[in-house]
Amino acid sequence: MRAQYPSQTVGPFFAFALVREGGNILVDEQTLGERITLKGRVLDGDGEPVDDALVEIWQADAHGRFRHPADPQYAQADPHFKGFGRSGTTGEGFCFQTIKPGPVPPSPVPCIAVRVFARGMLIHAVTRVYFSDHDNTQDPVFAGLDPVRRQTLVAQRCELPSGVVYRWDIRLQGEGETIFFDL
Amino acid sequence: MSEAGHKGVLDWSIQPPYLHAPYVATVRRAPHHPLVPLAASLMERTGPVYGEGDIGPLDHDLTKNAAKNGEPLGERIIVTGQVLDENGRGVPGVLIEIWQANAAGRYVHKNDQHDAPLDPNFVGAGRTLTDEKGFYRFISIKPGAYPWKNHFNAWRPAHIHFSLIGRNFSERLVTQMYFPGDPLLEYDPIYQGIPNTKARSRLISRFDLETTQPEWALGYRFDIVLAGYDQTYFEPGGH
Numbered sequence A: 001m002r003a004q005y006p007s008q009t010v011g012p013f014f015a016f017a018l019v020r021e022g023g024n025i026l027v028d029e030q031t032l033g034e035r036i037t038l039k040g041r042v043l044d045g046d047g048e049p050v051d052d053a054l055v056e057i058w059q060a061d062a063h064g065r066f067r068h069p070a071d072p073q074y075a076q077a078d079p080h081f082k083g084f085g086r087s088g089t090t091g092e093g094f095c096f097q098t099i100k101p102g103p104v105p106p107s108p109v110p111c112i113a114v115r116v117f118a119r120g121m122l123i124h125a126v127t128r129v130y131f132s133d134h135d136n137t138q139d140p141v142f143a144g145l146d147p148v149r150r151q152t153l154v155a156q157r158c159e160l161p162s163g164v165v166y167r168w169d170i171r172l173q174g175e176g177e178t179i180f181f182d183l
Numbered sequence B: 001m002s003e004a005g006h007k008g009v010l011d012w013s014i015q016p017p018y019l020h021a022p023y024v025a026t027v028r029r030a031p032h033h034p035l036v037p038l039a040a041s042l043m044e045r046t047g048p049v050y051g052e053g054d055i056g057p058l059d060h061d062l063t064k065n066a067a068k069n070g071e072p073l074g075e076r077i078i079v080t081g082q083v084l085d086e087n088g089r090g091v092p093g094v095l096i097e098i099w100q101a102n103a104a105g106r107y108v109h110k111n112d113q114h115d116a117p118l119d120p121n122f123v124g125a126g127r128t129l130t131d132e133k134g135f136y137r138f139i140s141i142k143p144g145a146y147p148w149k150n151h152f153n154a155w156r157p158a159h160i161h162f163s164l165i166g167r168n169f170s171e172r173l174v175t176q177m178y179f180p181g182d183p184l185l186e187y188d189p190i191y192q193g194i195p196n197t198k199a200r201s202r203l204i205s206r207f208d209l210e211t212t213q214p215e216w217a218l219g220y221r222f223d224i225v226l227a228g229y230d231q232t233y234f235e236p237g238g239h
Ligand SMILES: [Fe+3]
Pocket: A011, A013, B101, B156, B159, B161
């Protein structure tokens, strides 16, 4: 076995390399599924917004298929949906224009994989976001989590004139600290 | 960092902890709860797939990809290496993105207030894909050291930031490549945040005469071992 290489912080100056115009928009006109905006803030231990974090998401298409050869349904995955997005948190926080993923068996409910990088984080943090309009206790991972703390993984659905918005804050530390996983 | 018995992707005897007080910004950003073990589902065993169409012809050459009216100033370097998995196999198709300060130690980023000159012919960002054997190659300028306000008289050693996206969500690394013989490494709380000297030293590239091009550029070799789930493996039934 070779020893894995250690992580180092993404630092404060990554945006010009990693945050590309449109990198937070996962959909085009032909993408199948319900259009949603997933937005929120990354908060530090003082509850202050972190304005130099990077959030990455990875998700299935509207039918719960991943555009990746390890998915047995890869060939049927939506060609208009790659499933990966990146957003910096300058200003308002992070924001993704995407679709509500379909559930991926054996889970009957959808979720999105999330990774957070920031100055002051020598290594990224991995989490997941679920949706408030589903019975997430049916999900095998969610069901196994602390019943109080797991609420930190649920994005709240808001139906606005402009469309469906899911609001979800990531708290790195302290009261209401988001559950982070050891993948 | 996690419960005993869970064998996760990351080896916490090698990876830096969230809280490393000498790096002051970790104090308010480090999670306090232990990480919760996660048995990877199909979601973590898949990830974005990149191809040649995602990369432009000059993306790997930072001496050319932002040139306006000449060559960037500084010491020209070639940085090359192989991305391997923990079994020592080359990993193809890894998206490697790099970013760095210019020769004077200044980033183009708007929040960089270091009083050092910008270079009109250098942005300091590049990207490439590893080939079928896991090899990559960048051409750039040796970055300068730069001050930061972590503590009195704090200077970052010269470094190039690396971001790697491997074959699935679990295969992900953001790190920094350093240069051999840099006296600042000893004083750098980011580098020193890695829990042991052996693991730290892996981030120091090696000067390589084979890579060095006569009358043109110095060569540095930087291999990277990327942890993650093997993409060829997934459980029958698809989860
Ligand atoms: Fe830097």
